Amino acid sequence: MSKKKPVPLNHTAKVILELITYNRETYSKFDELTTEELCKKLQPGQVNWVNVDGLGNLEIIEKLQVHFGLHALLIDDVLNDQRPKSEEYEDYLFFTLKMLYRIDNTGIDYEQISFVLGKDFLISFQEKEGDLFDGFRERIRLDQGKVRKKHSDYLLYRLIDIIVDNYYNVLDRIGDLIEETEDDAYENPSNQSFYKIQSLKKEVIFLRKALYPLREALSKVVKGESEFIKEENLPYFADVYDHVAHLIDSLETYKDLTSSLLDIHINAMNTRMNEVMKVLTVISTIFMPLTFIVGVYGMNFEYLPELQWRWGYYIVWGVMLAIVVAMLLFFKRKKWF
Incomplete structure (x- = not known):
């Protein structure tokens, strides 16, 4: 006053x-x-x-x-x-x-x-x-x-x-x-x-x-x-x-x-910030292997293996989806979210 x-x-x-x-x-x-x-x-x-x-x-x-x-x-x-x-x-x-x-x-x-x-x-x-x-x-x-x-x-x-x-x-x-x-x-x-x-x-x-x-x-x-x-x-x-x-x-x-x-x-406020950071960390962790995969197959070498596979595109997608599901199940089992 x-x-x-x-x-x-x-x-x-x-x-x-x-x-x-x-x-x-x-x-x-x-x-x-x-x-x-x-x-x-x-x-x-x-x-x-x-x-x-x-x-x-x-x-x-x-x-x-x-x-x-x-x-x-x-x-x-x-x-x-x-x-x-x-x-x-x-x-x-x-x-x-x-x-x-x-x-x-x-x-x-x-x-x-x-x-x-x-x-x-x-x-x-x-x-x-x-x-x-x-x-x-x-x-x-x-x-x-x-x-x-x-x-x-x-x-x-x-x-x-x-x-x-x-x-x-x-x-x-x-x-x-x-x-x-x-x-x-x-x-x-x-x-x-x-x-x-x-x-x-x-x-x-x-x-x-x-x-x-x-x-x-x-x-x-x-x-x-x-x-x-x-x-x-x-x-x-x-x-x-x-x-x-x-x-x-x-x-x-x-x-x-x-x-x-x-x-x-x-x-x-700290708890809310921790929750946000946890979500962002989970998302970043999930995308790390996916980024690695697409990074490898995004290289411009002429004789890169598997490039000539007929079903290679769909196989890569399947592998990436399997990785995402496996990681989510692992995080859930560990009670990280």
Whole structure:
């Protein structure tokens, strides 16, 4: 996966600001807000989930930076491709990771998502419109589960958990692709199957870069190093940590499988080449005595023996056919083909 370039300055790029505020008794959702409207609708004492879709309009990002007092280095991490990590500032916790959607013939569809967790707010920065959270938003609205009874740190846990759960879908699809590619490597080894194997290896490497740092980031949270995560919610983050550890174990298995796929492909290609060479060798061996015979009787000497035989032509053909049949029976008996 190539590293993304920094988001260019563009004051006209579309940015969607969404705000969900809630507690045990109340719930409100606002879409398509301006930064001024969003800041006015924030509710102290409630959980305020600010979701930002699109990072191209730096004017809006800078207004949010000023209102929430976000560090310039944090904004730089939001706008540029970063390895998953967790960093604690004086007034908030920063957490970033990769959100995977699916894998297809062109690779893994993903985006970077960053979270800023404060005392009564959570900001999620997404690179593009659309995410994995629509079902969870509905659960918040309907007051299903624990989310309305918890604070913003529990909201952060739920969003990370949803993202990590979808890693399983991507890994399962990679497993299916490995099986399909393995069948192709056995049945029809070709340049196309080789390219598929190389593509799978790249995707596995990308997932390793996404999962190993994510485990480290969650480890910092689980160890209770952050004052923004309540102790009662640490077991939830520990559960996500366990999921990531399980994903890494599965990924290591897939890494070994993709490496073995290359060996299978090479062996299959060598086997096919050996079969071709064997056939060519058999054909060449059969024609060697035939070439010798026709070479001898093709010489232009005037007193060459047997040239005056009436049935010589047919006798030579019979001898050559007998030689071919005898050699084929010999090869068959020796199980050379």
